Amino acid sequence: MFPAPFEYAAPSTLDQAIRLLQQYGPDARLLAGGQSLIPMMRFRLANPKVLIDLNRIPGMDFLEEDRGVLRIGAMVRHRAMERASLIQQRYPLLADAARVIADPIVRNWGTVGGSIAHADPAGDWGAALLAAKAEVVITGPKGRRIGQRTVPLEEFFTGPFMTALQPGEIVTEIRVPAPGPREAGAYLKIERKVGDFAVVAVGVQIALDADGVCRKAGIGLCAVGPTSLRAREAEEWLIGKRLDEGVIARAGELAAEASQPTSDTRGPAEYKRDMVRVLTVRALRKALERIPMV
Ligand SMILES: Cc1cc2nc3c(=O)[nH]c(=O)nc-3n(C[C@H](O)[C@H](O)[C@H](O)COP(=O)(O)OP(=O)(O)OC[C@H]3O[C@@H](n4cnc5c(N)ncnc54)[C@H](O)[C@@H]3O)c2cc1C
Numbered sequence: 001m002f003p004a005p006f007e008y009a010a011p012s013t014l015d016q017a018i019r020l021l022q023q024y025g026p027d028a029r030l031l032a033g034g035q036s037l038i039p040m041m042r043f044r045l046a047n048p049k050v051l052i053d054l055n056r057i058p059g060m061d062f063l064e065e066d067r068g069v070l071r072i073g074a075m076v077r078h079r080a081m082e083r084a085s086l087i088q089q090r091y092p093l094l095a096d097a098a099r100v101i102a103d104p105i106v107r108n109w110g111t112v113g114g115s116i117a118h119a120d121p122a123g124d125w126g127a128a129l130l131a132a133k134a135e136v137v138i139t140g141p142k143g144r145r146i147g148q149r150t151v152p153l154e155e156f157f158t159g160p161f162m163t164a165l166q167p168g169e170i171v172t173e174i175r176v177p178a179p180g181p182r183e184a185g186a187y188l189k190i191e192r193k194v195g196d197f198a199v200v201a202v203g204v205q206i207a208l209d210a211d212g213v214c215r216k217a218g219i220g221l222c223a224v225g226p227t228s229l230r231a232r233e234a235e236e237w238l239i240g241k242r243l244d245e246g247v248i249a250r251a252g253e254l255a256a257e258a259s260q261p262t263s264d265t266r267g268p269a270e271y272k273r274d275m276v277r278v279l280t281v282r283a284l285r286k287a288l289e290r291i292p293m294v
Contacts, residue, residue, distance in 0.1 A: 003041035007050045014060070014170065015143055017052055022141055022168045024050045030170060031055070032075060032114030035106045060113075060172065065090070070176040074113025082107060091176070092290055093185025093205050097128035100187070103195035113171040116156070119163045119227065122197040126228030128187050129153050129174060130220030131203035137173035138165065150175070157227035183207035183216065184290035186283040190275055192266060198223040199266040202255065202279035206238065206287050214238045219251070219280060224259035224272055231255035234280065243288055252281040 011017040021028055029048035031037060032055070040046040054060060060075035063084055070091065072081070081087050082098035101107055101115075101124045115125040116136060136156045140147040153174075156164050165171070179185075189201035201222035209215045217238040219231040234254035241247045261272035 001042050001044065003038070004044060004047045006041075006048055008053065009050060010053045010056045012056050012058075014057055014139060014172065017054060017057060018139065018141055018143070018147075018168055018170060020050070020052045021170070024052075025167060028052055030117075032111040032117075033077065033106075033109035035102070035110040036114065036118045036120070054170075063087075065178055068178045070178055072112050072174040072176070074111060074117075074171045074173060076112050078102070078107035078110045078112070078115075079104070081112065090179060091132070091185070093128055093132055093187050093203055093287075094176070096185075096187035097124045097189075097201075097203060100124060100189045100191070100201070106195075112174055116153070116174060117163060117165065117171050119157050119159075119161050120197075121160050121225060121227050122223040123228065124187070124189065124198065124201060124222055126153075126157065127201055127220035127222035128203040129176065130228050130230045131185060131187075131205045131218040132176045132220075133205070133218050135175045136171055137175060138169050139172040140166065140169040148172070154230055160226045179205075180207050180216075182209070182291050184287045185218075186286035186290065188279045188283045188286070189222070190279065197266075200224055200261070200272050200275040200279060202276060202283050204280065204283040204287050206243070206284065206291075208243075208291060212242055214241055214243055219255055221255065221259055221276055223266075224261040224276055226260065229258060229260070231258040231276075231280070233258060238284075243284065248281050248284045251284060252277040255280040 027049040031053045062073040134153045185205035187203040190199045203220040205218040207216035217235040221229040234251045256277035259276040261269040263269045
């Protein structure tokens with residue numbers, strides 16, 4: 001199917017994009033990679049009168065570590081996350097997630113900011129970035145200097161395909177705390193076939209102290225709830241403990257209890273809940289293996 005007719009605007013600055021958003025209000029939609037929006041328009045699930053293209057705005061695709069924070073510009077493509085040596089070397093949780101999003105064509109276009117703003121409960125960045133305890137930087141009508149606010153990702157997701165974005169606001173950056181010396185993560189996904197959305201996926205990020213005791217834990221769940229979810233009780237269970245097999249197994253059970261899967265074409269709810277348990281255990285083991293022994 002073809003989309004309904006629409007006007008197209010290609011601003012060259014963020015301020016222009018925000019002004020256009022204000023001018024057209026609910027009739028306008030931002031276009032990032034187009035990998036969710038264009039299919040929705042073709043199926044007439046979205047019928048914006050105006051598309052505001054972010055692709056011509058310079059400076060929205062930075063990817064850098066700055067004073068203990070990984071800064072991911074909203075327009076960074078999935079492919080750039082997959083390829084960046086900074087991500088491969090320092091953020092294995094994010095590198096794992098980037099590799100299993102869709103197929104190479106979608107990864108070439110799709111953006112981290114677009115994925116987060118789309119807020120699909122089956123989006124891989126949601127779960128991975130929740131595990132990484134990410135924050136979302138939002139720029140509004142007052143521009144970069146005074147119109148910015150930062151929201152923990154968990155609060156940004158307010159429901160299926162719903163976010164804390166207000167009219168006239170754009171996601172401009174995602175911030176992830178940089179890892180400490182004994183810290184690592186992993187992301188594991190079950191999919192029906194390569195390139196598909198998750199049946200279930202789990203991201204974990206853990207940090208140990210010098211004695212091998214867990215001092216920080218993040219666990220994000222994908223496709224098993226109305227939003228990407230954080231398994232808080234499982235995270236809290238890990239803190240202050242040595243991560244032996246018994247402790248890891250219990251964390252898997254607690255993560256499964258935190259999930260809220262529904263039965264659909266990707267499988268029955270009971271199966272998905274058990275896969276949350278299995279993937280949590282495996283991801284924790286993998287993250288532990290990745291922590292450098294000093
Ligand atoms: C065949 C196929 C398979 C896929 N498989 C997967 C998968 O396995 N895992 C996965 O996670 N995803 C998957 N996706 C989705 C893909 O990751 C998309 O790239 C992503 O969901 C949306 O990013 P985008 O940049 O394409 O956003 P767009 O489609 O351009 O926009 C999506 C929505 O976000 C809004 N938006 C975009 N950028 C911003 C911004 N900066 N600020 C505010 N609002 C904004 C748009 O207005 C729109 O409402 C798949 C897509 C396809 C087509």
